[in-house]
Every structure is written in structure tokens, then in C-alpha cells.
Amino acid sequence: MSLARLEDKKSPAEKKFDFAPLSILVCDSSVSMLKLYKEALGGIGFGSIYTTREVAEAKHVMADSTVDMIVMDVVDEHDKPSGLLFLKELRRWSDDKMATLPVIVASSRVTPQQVVAARDAGMNEFLIKPFSVGSLFRSVARIVEDPKAFVRIGKYIGPCRRRRALPINAPDRRRTQAGVIPAAPIQTAALGAGSH
């Protein structure tokens, strides 16, 4: 049994997280918020933390460096939804590794419409600002603890949006649909050196 599966059996208090091999990119127009993110994520243990104020800079970082996860504000400094537009664009990139990158969308103005818009743009998690270090940790942890299948269905491209397991009265064909990248079984032994 893999180490990841063994961790599943443990109670939340016993689980050990090691984010050191991962790199994370944060895009937020506020310099002081970027400082807070950097310290909070550094404390949580991320090995590399890239911070940018604009989407264009974020794209440069993604082109030049390995990024495993993104935290992005919905709006830019002009209050335009550039974060959401970028997320939609990212989900349509031809490079699977980039298109499926987990993205946490952060926002200080939270309305049901905004959450639905972020979900439909392809977010993995939604983080309400101001956040605590604990809520930031839990957003990151949920992505790795409960990976969602990545789907391309109709106009939607992104992680599976189902959050509840409801019974269905027909054969379940979801995993056989074209365009679904399932959350594959964990095979830590197959994880080659240099994968990061």
C-alpha cells in the first residue's frame, strides 16, 4: 500500500503533510497581501513561492519555472476580473500539465454569483479574503487530499464540479466519457526522480 493511501487511514490530527517538493504561484495586485501569502505559505512549508501582481507576470513565471499550484485573486488592481479570465484561458491550454494545474481562487467580495462564476471558470478551491493561515492550509490540503477528475465536457473545462455523491438510477458512465482525466490510482513507486 502506498504512503499516500496509508495517510488516508490516519485521523486528520495524525496526518503529515510535506509541501517542500512543491512550488506555488500567487497572483494578487496588493503588495502587502503578497507578503502575507509568502510568509503563510512559507510557514506551511512550500519549497518555492512565486509572487506576481499581474496575470502577464504570472504567465512569465509559468513559462520559466515549474509551478504545481496557483493562488489567484479574482480581480486585478483595476477591479477587472482578469483572474477569472486567465483561469478560463489556462483550462484551454493545449499542454495538459499546465491546463490541469490546481487553482485556488481568492476574493474579498463573495457573492453566490461570484462563487458560481469561479467554479464554472474551472477553479479547484475558493478562498475568502481575509483568510486565516488555517483556511489557506485547508484549501491547499483539500486539493491534494481529495483530487478531482479533470473534465472537458461541453463548454466546461476544469476539475469535476460535483461536491456531493448522490445516488443515480442508471449505469454510471461518467468515468468512461471522453475528455475525463481521472484522478489516477496513487503509485508512489512509479514516481520517478526528476518529476519535479
Added chain:
Amino acid sequence: MSNGLLSPLARLRALVFSGKGRSERELVAAGEARVGLLRDDFENEALTIADRLLTLEHDIAADATSEEGAASRMTARRWTRELREASLLHNYPLIEVVTGSLLAWLEDHSNSPRLARALKAHARALRDIVNGKLRGDQAHARELLTATLQAELHADHA
């Protein structure tokens, strides 16, 4: 994909749960400790934002609905929101009260001179809090703030 056998998220999962690492409680405590070290930076930031807010007073007073006035109002909202978010994370309830009040003014009031006076009064209150002139718990702070704002608004209006 970096490895044909693993989906990208499964790869992250395998890296994070490699048997090393620390518990959620330890990691969150480490993050909070590092964020706590930014408190001095935050106070400087609060003073800077208070000063910056004052620079917007003229545009807003002239006409909050003109192009310049609307842009200044949007900028003031952004700075105030940033400060409020940081104040909550750094546990500065007095600044949270003032910035929350100012945000409400910036979002709900279009009367230019009155909005400009409120902006000035809130910016002054922010400076007073950081400089230690306004103290007390959150409830006390609300009373103090109300009294301060009333005095400022009436003084400027007279």
C-alpha cells in the same frame, strides 16, 4: 504530464504524502508565526495607506461622479479593502472597524463633499490608531470612532 502513470493531482498527492512532513497544527502554527513577524510592516503600511487616502480627498470632493472622482473612489476602495484584509489577518480590530466603516462610505455615498470629509476623518482615525492615540477593545473602539468621526465631520462642515 510529468509521469504517464499519474495524473498531475495524483502526482502532487504522492509528493505531499511521502511519509515526511509535519501535522496540520504544526504547519499552521509555523505560518501564523511568520505572518506575525510582519506586524511592523503592517503598521507602516497602514500609515502609508492613510496618507495615500488623503491624497484622493481633493478628486472626490470635486466630484465623486466625474471620471477622475470615480477613479479615485475605486482606488480608495482598493487600498481600504487591502488594509482591512491585512488588519484581520494581523488581528488589528480597531483598524478593521475603521476600514469597514470607510468601505461602507465609499460604496454607499455619492455626495462628494460629505464623502471626502468622511474619507479624511477615517484616514486621520487610522493614523491615530497606529500612533497609539486611539486605544481600547473593539466595542470601545466603535464608540471612539463614532465620536471621532462625528466631531471631524461636523468640524469640517462648519
